[in-house]
Amino acid sequence: MILELDNLSKSYGGTQALRGLTLQIEAGSVYGLLGPNGSGKTTTLGLALGVLQASGGAVRWFGQPLSSQSKRRVGALLETPNFFPYLSARQNLLLAADVKHADPASVDTALALVNLKDRQHDAFRSFSLGMKQRLALASTLLGNPEVLVLDEPTNGLDPQGIAEVRELIQRLAAEGKTIIIASHLLDEIEKVCTHVAVLQRGELRVAGPVSSILAATDRVAVRVAPDVPPAALLQALSQLAWVSDVKAEPAGTISAVLAPGHSPADLNRALFAQGIILAGLELRHRTLEAQFLELTK
Numbered sequence: 001m002i003l004e005l006d007n008l009s010k011s012y013g014g015t016q017a018l019r020g021l022t023l024q025i026e027a028g029s030v031y032g033l034l035g036p037n038g039s040g041k042t043t044t045l046g047l048a049l050g051v052l053q054a055s056g057g058a059v060r061w062f063g064q065p066l067s068s069q070s071k072r073r074v075g076a077l078l079e080t081p082n083f084f085p086y087l088s089a090r091q092n093l094l095l096a097a098d099v100k101h102a103d104p105a106s107v108d109t110a111l112a113l114v115n116l117k118d119r120q121h122d123a124f125r126s127f128s129l130g131m132k133q134r135l136a137l138a139s140t141l142l143g144n145p146e147v148l149v150l151d152e153p154t155n156g157l158d159p160q161g162i163a164e165v166r167e168l169i170q171r172l173a174a175e176g177k178t179i180i181i182a183s184h185l186l187d188e189i190e191k192v193c194t195h196v197a198v199l200q201r202g203e204l205r206v207a208g209p210v211s212s213i214l215a216a217t218d219r220v221a222v223r224v225a226p227d228v229p230p231a232a233l234l235q236a237l238s239q240l241a242w243v244s245d246v247k248a249e250p251a252g253t254i255s256a257v258l259a260p261g262h263s264p265a266d267l268n269r270a271l272f273a274q275g276i277i278l279a280g281l282e283l284r285h286r287t288l289e290a291q292f293l294e295l296t297k
């Protein structure tokens with residue numbers, strides 16, 4: 001277990017920002033903290049990293065309370081670092097390594113990982129926003145930490161910059177790093193994360209593998225040929241115990257939810273066995289966005 005949050009709470013004066021959050025993050029996962037503005041994501045990361053003092057609960061990194069030893073195993077990007085505009089990328093990272101007491105040799109590894117080796121001698125001020133953010137990510141990689149904690153890593157970037165940073169996160173995850181990302185971008189969480197915890201007003205709404213959270217709400221839409229009455233299809237669907245929430249839609253289409261463990265192919269087979277031949281079958285992958293809006297409405 002990389003990180004355990006146990007009944008973690010935080011109040012700022014009268015504002016209760018986090019209410020009893022319990023979460024476990026396993027090695028090798030890319031864990032997304034997802035929630036609307038003010039839901040407590042940054043507070044959670046601040047508490048986990050010991051930047052903020054909890055009002056209650058416990059934080060354990062690698063099974064132990066946070067210590068200077070465990071801090072060295074975690075690279076964090078909570079706010080944009082202040083790089084010197086006239087110094088090169090390399091010089092900036094060497095300074096950052098010095099401040100962190102990280103091995104200066106890790107500067108080369110970090111530059112290579114974020115694909116900035118070719119531009120390492122250029123001044124920071126000449127960088128695009130995407131490159132600046134990649135350099136910020138490089139600074140979290142100094143000392144080769146096994147865990148990265150990133151707060152809104154693509155904030156303020158254009159689509160090109162977002163793609164660069166996203167691709168980098170995927171590459172780092174493939175290298176075996178555990179990555180914890182706070183984001184309000186559903187699309188980002190869905191694309192890069194293996195796990196997600198949804199926060200709302202400081203409370204955990206749901207947590208688990210992205211695939212299972214999404215799969216639970218996929219719908220299957222089926223359509224019969226014009227010469228088959230839709231009522232026959234409705235009747236056949238109602239006889240299948242693993243099919244629920246059957247809804248008639250326009251143009252003779254009927255959609256339903258399949259119980260876990262049942263695939264669209266199972267549905268096709270079961271309907272065929274009842275003499276119903278489908279003219280169309282479509283799996284509607286429910287986006288995390290739809291799921292999120294439903295959870296937090």
Ligand SMILES: Nc1ncnc2c1ncn2[C@@H]1O[C@H](COP(=O)(O)OP(=O)(O)OP(=O)(O)O)[C@@H](O)[C@H]1O
Nearest residue numbers: 012015017035036037038039040041042043044184
């Ligand atoms: N230093 C502070 N003083 C007082 N209230 C605070 C402070 N920091 C955060 N809060 C409040 O705590 C709650 C959670 O804030 P937090 O920044 O953790 O949320 P967030 O999910 O990260 O939001 P955002 O996406 O806007 O950064 C909000 O109601 C916020 O106003």
